Amino acid sequence: MAHITAKQLKQNTGQIIKRVRAGEKLTITYRGKPVAIISPATTQDQRLPEKLRPFSEAWKDIVETLRRSEAPFRGWKEATDWVRGRA
Numbered sequence: 001m002a003h004i005t006a007k008q009l010k011q012n013t014g015q016i017i018k019r020v021r022a023g024e025k026l027t028i029t030y031r032g033k034p035v036a037i038i039s040p041a042t043t044q045d046q047r048l049p050e051k052l053r054p055f056s057e058a059w060k061d062i063v064e065t066l067r068r069s070e071a072p073f074r075g076w077k078e079a080t081d082w083v084r085g086r087a
Contacts, residue, residue, distance in 0.1 A: 005030070
């Protein structure tokens, strides 16, 4: 398995994706230590989107949750003051 640095991944993302699509497995290192492995998606991974709910259904749940919740602040200024310890 080949090794590439996080910097190389950032600078050459397109080329690295081509390598992975061609079947290569790559270990990503950060400061000399392995942090991740990039490998081609399996057939099972490719079916994952089928398990997700349709967007419209998920969005209805989000809207309903927001409708039932109360905002802890009256506006952005009050929230900013609270974060900065001025409230």
